[in-house]
Amino acid sequence: MSTRIAFLKGHGTENDFVIIPDPENVIDLPPAAVTTLCDRRAGIGGDGLLHVVRSAAHPEAQGMAAEAEWFMDYRNGDGSIAEMCGNGVRVFVRYLQHAGHVTEGDIAVATRGGVKTVHLAKDGDITVGMGKAILPEGDVTVSVGERSWPARNVNMGNPHAVAFVDDLAHAGNLFTPPSFSPASAYPDGVNAEFVADRGPRHVALRVHERGAGETRSCGTGACAVAVAAARRDGADPAVTGTPATYTVDVPGGRLVITVRPDGEIEMTGPAVIVAEGEIDADWWAASRR
Numbered sequence: 001m002s003t004r005i006a007f008l009k010g011h012g013t014e015n016d017f018v019i020i021p022d023p024e025n026v027i028d029l030p031p032a033a034v035t036t037l038c039d040r041r042a043g044i045g046g047d048g049l050l051h052v053v054r055s056a057a058h059p060e061a062q063g064m065a066a067e068a069e070w071f072m073d074y075r076n077g078d079g080s081i082a083e084m085c086g087n088g089v090r091v092f093v094r095y096l097q098h099a100g101h102v103t104e105g106d107i108a109v110a111t112r113g114g115v116k117t118v119h120l121a122k123d124g125d126i127t128v129g130m131g132k133a134i135l136p137e138g139d140v141t142v143s144v145g146e147r148s149w150p151a152r153n154v155n156m157g158n159p160h161a162v163a164f165v166d167d168l169a170h171a172g173n174l175f176t177p178p179s180f181s182p183a184s185a186y187p188d189g190v191n192a193e194f195v196a197d198r199g200p201r202h203v204a205l206r207v208h209e210r211g212a213g214e215t216r217s218c219g220t221g222a223c224a225v226a227v228a229a230a231r232r233d234g235a236d237p238a239v240t241g242t243p244a245t246y247t248v249d250v251p252g253g254r255l256v257i258t259v260r261p262d263g264e265i266e267m268t269g270p271a272v273i274v275a276e277g278e279i280d281a282d283w284w285a286a287s288r289r
């Protein structure tokens, strides 16, 4: 492996990522390397890492290579692997555009949550076909400090627990993860969204992400929230036959989510490349000892 490793930094509604372009999948990225790169003091800093690999070169994506040239090998900032990242997939495609790998149009991206179609315009916001949500049955309670709320399970490829609250401040500082009852509800961990109403079809959320802590946004989380809100509001498109569009404010900006009668979900939001550079070879070598 060459010691010259390129990186970029990007964000989507301030959910920020270290981007490591590695088309042929030759860079060794064990969890410790990911945590070091995502460290905000000793590394580059990010909620997660987007490892950009050709699908044909990655064992987890070879089966999707005929449909999607590129695989988003997404890692959480703590080094763990997640199935999907909604903000990440927009930033991933913004990177592909920046690098000249794709131009405007519909871009298929392989993820662990399946192939996603991303609509890319020359500039402006990016729309992603996020697929359908699964709503596992089961009563779950989420607690922060002295407060508890019922939570709705929504799986967007990755797991979410959505709780409607009167005031986002009631979720506390979220320095520690919320707790769940039953404690066995999420054996693989969960992303927890706390949601407050802002107006008709307009909500705001805070999120505690599995593998990252509180972040400024979560794209899959915003989709999970729109699905849960539509059910709560009697606007479930599967029942009404009419699409439901929700504006979801996150601490880092705004996402717009549309749920269609067939269950397909579209997410629209920004994606920004902030910087690019080269990782210092000595730092990289020392950080891996």
Ligand SMILES: N[C@@H](CCC[C@H](N)C(=O)O)C(=O)O
Pocket (backbone or CB within 6 Å): 015, 048, 076, 081, 082, 083, 084, 085, 086, 087, 088, 158, 159, 191, 209, 210, 211, 212, 215, 217, 218, 219, 220, 221
């Ligand atoms: N921020 C992401 C979600 C990233 C993965 C999540 N932390 C998990 O472990 O499932 C998004 O924008 O969807």
